[in-house]
Amino acid sequence: MTMDFEEIVPVQAAAPRAVERTETPTGEIVLKVDDLTVRFPSDEGPVNAVQNLSYEARLGRTLAIVGESGSGKSVSSMTVLGLHNPERTFISGSVMLDGEEIVGASEATLRKVRSAKVAMVFQDPQSSLHPFYKVGGQIAEAYLAHHRVSKAVARKRAVEMLDLVGIPNPDRRAKQYPHEFSGGMRQRAMIALGLVNDPMLLIADEPTTALDVTVQAQILDLIGDLQKEFGSAVILITHDLAVVAEVSDDILVMYAGRAVERGLTRDVLARPNHPYTWGLLQSLPSASEDADSLKAIRGAPPSLVHLPPGCSFHPRCDFQDLVGDACLSQLPELRSVAPGRLIRCHLATPDETLNPEAALIDHQEISS
Amino acid sequence: MLIYIARRIAMAISVLLVALVATFLLFFAGPADPAQSMCGELRCSQQKLEDIRHSMRLDRPVPEQFAEYFKGLFVGRDIIQSGSIKECSAPCLGYSFRSQREVKGAILARFPTTATLALMAMSIFLTIGVSTGVLAARRRGTGLDRFVVGFTQVFGAIPYYIVALLFALYLTVLNPVLPRAANISSGVGPWLVGLIAPAIVLGLVTSTGYVRYTRSSMVDTLAQDYVRTARSKGISEIRVVYKHALRAAISPVVTILGLDMAALLSGTLITEQIFSVDGVGRLTIQSLFQDDLPVIMGAVLISAFLVVTMNLVVDIAYSFVDPRVRLG
Numbered sequence: 237m238t239m240d241f242e243e244i245v246p247v248q249a250a251a252p253r254a255v256e257r258t259e260t261p262t263g264e265i266v267l268k269v270d271d272l273t274v275r276f277p278s279d280e281g282p283v284n285a286v287q288n289l290s291y292e293a294r295l296g297r298t299l300a301i302v303g304e305s306g307s308g309k310s311v312s313s314m315t316v317l318g319l320h321n322p323e324r325t326f327i328s329g330s331v332m333l334d335g336e337e338i339v340g341a342s343e344a345t346l347r348k349v350r351s352a353k354v355a356m357v358f359q360d361p362q363s364s365l366h367p368f369y370k371v372g373g374q375i376a377e378a379y380l381a382h383h384r385v386s387k388a389v390a391r392k393r394a395v396e397m398l399d400l401v402g403i404p405n406p407d408r409r410a411k412q413y414p415h416e417f418s419g420g421m422r423q424r425a426m427i428a429l430g431l432v433n434d435p436m437l438l439i440a441d442e443p444t445t446a447l448d449v450t451v452q453a454q455i456l457d458l459i460g461d462l463q464k465e466f467g468s469a470v471i472l473i474t475h476d477l478a479v480v481a482e483v484s485d486d487i488l489v490m491y492a493g494r495a496v497e498r499g500l501t502r503d504v505l506a507r508p509n510h511p512y513t514w515g516l517l518q519s520l521p522s523a524s525e526d527a528d529s530l531k532a533i534r535g536a537p538p539s540l541v542h543l544p545p546g547c548s549f550h551p552r553c554d555f556q557d558l559v560g561d562a563c564l565s566q567l568p569e570l571r572s573v574a575p576g577r578l579i580r581c582h583l584a585t586p587d588e589t590l591n592p593e594a595a596l597i598d599h600q601e602i603s604s
Numbered sequence: 605m606l607i608y609i610a611r612r613i614a615m616a617i618s619v620l621l622v623a624l625v626a627t628f629l630l631f632f633a634g635p636a637d638p639a640q641s642m643c644g645e646l647r648c649s650q651q652k653l654e655d656i657r658h659s660m661r662l663d664r665p666v667p668e669q670f671a672e673y674f675k676g677l678f679v680g681r682d683i684i685q686s687g688s689i690k691e692c693s694a695p696c697l698g699y700s701f702r703s704q705r706e707v708k709g710a711i712l713a714r715f716p717t718t719a720t721l722a723l724m725a726m727s728i729f730l731t732i733g734v735s736t737g738v739l740a741a742r743r744r745g746t747g748l749d750r751f752v753v754g755f756t757q758v759f760g761a762i763p764y765y766i767v768a769l770l771f772a773l774y775l776t777v778l779n780p781v782l783p784r785a786a787n788i789s790s791g792v793g794p795w796l797v798g799l800i801a802p803a804i805v806l807g808l809v810t811s812t813g814y815v816r817y818t819r820s821s822m823v824d825t826l827a828q829d830y831v832r833t834a835r836s837k838g839i840s841e842i843r844v845v846y847k848h849a850l851r852a853a854i855s856p857v858v859t860i861l862g863l864d865m866a867a868l869l870s871g872t873l874i875t876e877q878i879f880s881v882d883g884v885g886r887l888t889i890q891s892l893f894q895d896d897l898p899v900i901m902g903a904v905l906i907s908a909f910l911v912v913t914m915n916l917v918v919d920i921a922y923s924f925v926d927p928r929v930r931l932g
Contacts, residue, residue, distance in 0.1 A: 349838070351836060351837045351838040360829060365833065366851075366852070367928060377837060378837035413927045413928070415927070
C-alpha cells in the first residue's frame with residue numbers, strides 16, 4: 237500500500253459525542269420506537285412478530301433487548317434499518333431515527349440512513365460477510381456509499397477501521413477474504429463495518445452467540461470501548477442476562493412480540509417486577525447453589541400465529557392464581573410502576589410479590 | 605492456485621484418454637466391419653476395401669490399430685486412397701473415404717457456423733434467462749413470479765423439435781419475416797442473418813431452463829445474511845442484487861452453461877437440421893445417414909473433447925468466482 241499522507245482520513249470524523257454513563261437517562265434520544273407492530277403472512281395465518289412496542293435509545297447508553305427466540309427482538313431492530321420486504325411485511329407505528337420516520341420511508345431515505353445513522357452487527361459473522369469479496373473492500377463499500385471519496389481513500393479508511401477494532405496487520409488483513417479470518421476476527425471486522433460511517437446508533441444482534449466463549453468477552457469489551465470513544469447509542473439484542481448485567485444501562489424485556497418490562501438494567505435485574513423477568517433470573521445458575529437447583533421456566537414460548545388469549549405469558553406464569561381470570565381473558569396494559577419503570581402484568585403489587593426480602597436477587601452475584 | 609489448475613488439467617487429460625479408447629473400441633472392436641462402414645458405399649469395391657483395411661491397419665490386431673489411430677492424432681499418419689498415399693497431418697481425426705477428404709477439414713469447415721449459432725443463442729438465453737430469473741426471484745410469490753415459473757415450465761415441456769419446426773414454418777416459410785439459412789460461401793452477410801432464426805429458437809427455448817436455475821439460486825442467495833449486510837450498508841438495491849446476490853447465485857448457472865456450451869459447440873442436431881444450417885450437427889446427421897464412420901467418430905471425439913474442456917473451463921472459472929475454491 238502506498239502511503240499518501242494527504243489522503244489519510246481521521247478515524248473520528250465527528251467529534252466524540254461526549255456522554256458519561258449516568259444513573260438516569262440523559263443522553264439525546266436518537267431512536268424513538270412508538271407503538272410498533274410488525275406482522276408477516278404465513279401459511280398458518282399472520283405471524284404477530286411485534287405488537288405495540290415502544291422504546292427509545294439514547295446517545296452514550298446501551299439498551300439491552302432481552303427475550304427468547306421468537307420474542308420479536310431481532311424483528312423490531314430490523315425495522316429500524318427498514319430491512320423488511322415491504323411487500324411481505326405489515327408494519328404500523330412509528331420508528332423515528334434522528335428525527336426521520338423509518339416506517340414507510342422511501343428507498344432513498346433508507347439508503348441515506350443505513351450505515352450512516354444506524355448500523356447493525358449481526359449474529360453470525362461467518363454468514364454475514366460476503367464470502368467472495370475481500371474484507372477491506374466490503375468495509376470500504378459502506379464508506380463509499382456515504383462519502384464522495386476515491387476508492388483509495390475508502391480503502392485506507394477500511395484499514396484504519398480494522399486497526400481500530402484490534403485486528404493485527406490490518407493492511408494485510410484488509411486484502412484477505414472472510415474465510416481466512418477466525419470467528420472473533422470476523423466479528424471484529426463486522427463491527428468495523430458497522431462503525432465505518434460513525435453511526436449514532438449501533439444495533440448488535442446477539443453479537444457473541446456464534447463465537448467461542450473466550451472470544452465473547454473480548455467482543456463485548458470492544459463494543460463498550462468503541463461506544464465510549466464514538467459516544468453512540470448501542471442496542472444490544474441478547475438472551476444472555478449475564479451480558480446484560482455487565483454492559484447495558486437500560487433493559488427492555490420482550491415476550492411473544494410485546495414489551496413486558498422496561499427500566500434501568502440495575503433496577504430490573506435486582507428487583508424484577510414481571511413474572512417472566514423473574515423467571516429468567518431464577519433460571520440463572522449461581523455459584524452458591526448446585527446445578528440441580530436450576531429453575532427453568534416451564535412450558536415453551538407460544539406460537540406467534542396463535543397467541544394465547546389474555547396475557548401471552550399466562551400459560552407459563554407461576555403467579556397466575558394470584559390474579560385469576562383476568563390473566564386468561566384480558567391483555568394487561570403496559571403500566572408504570574415506578575419512575576421509568578414499565579411492566580405488562582395484572583399483579584396488583586408485583587414488586588412485593590416477586591421480591592420478598594428473602595428472595596431478593598443479589599445483584600453482585602449476577603454481575604460477577 | 606496453480607496446483608489446483610494443474611490438477612484439473614491432469615484430470616481432464618485422463619478423462620479424454622478414456623473417452624478416446626472408448627470411442628475407438630465402440631467402432632473398431634464392434635461386430636460390424638469397420639472397413640465396410642468407412643467405405644460409405646453400399647457396394648464397396650474390393651480394391652477400396654483393401655485400401656481402407658491396409659491404411660487403417662484393420663488387417664492388424666486391435667492394439668496395433670489403436671496405436672496407428674493414436675499416432676494419427678498426435679503425429680499424423682498416411683492414408684492410402686486409390687493407390688496414392690495421402691498425408692493426414694496431426695491431429696488426424698481420420699479420412700472420409702466416401703467424400704474423399706480429411707474428417708478434420710470437413711468438421712473445421714462447418715465449425716464457424718455452429719460456433720456462431722451457439723454464441724448467438726448463448727447471448728440470447730443468458731440475457732433473457734438470467735435477467736428474468738433475477739426478476740422472478742426478487743418478486744417471489746407475486747403474480748409475475750408465478751407467471752414466469754408457469755410459462756417456463758409449459759414452454760420448456762413442449763418437445764423442442766415441435767417448437768423449432770413451427771417457428772421455422774411460420775417465420776421463415778409461411779411468413780418469411782426472417783431470412784432462411786445460407787451457406788457461408790454465399791457471403792458473410794446472408795450467412796450471418798440466416799442464423800438469426802435458429803439462434804432465436806434455440807436461445808428462447810434454452811432460456812427457460814436458465815430462468816429456473818437463476819430464479820431458484822437467487823431465491824436462496826437473496827435470503828442469505830450477507831445480502832442483508834449489503835443492504836444495511838446503504839448501497840443501491842441494484843448493487844445489492846447484482847453485485848452481492850447474483851455474484852454468489854451465478855455459480856450453479858455457470859456449471860450448466862459450461863455443459864450446454866459443450867453440447868451446442870458439438871453441433872445442434874435438431875436446430876441445424878430443421879433450419880438447414882450447414883453446421884457440425886448437420887454434418888453429423890448426414891454422416892449417420894451415409895454410414896460415413898470416420899466423420900461420426902471425429903464428431904464424437906470432438907464432442908468429448910469439448911465437454912471435458914468446458915468442464916475444465918468451468919472449474920477454473922469457479923476458482924475466480926469463489927475465493928474459497930482456491931484452497932482446494
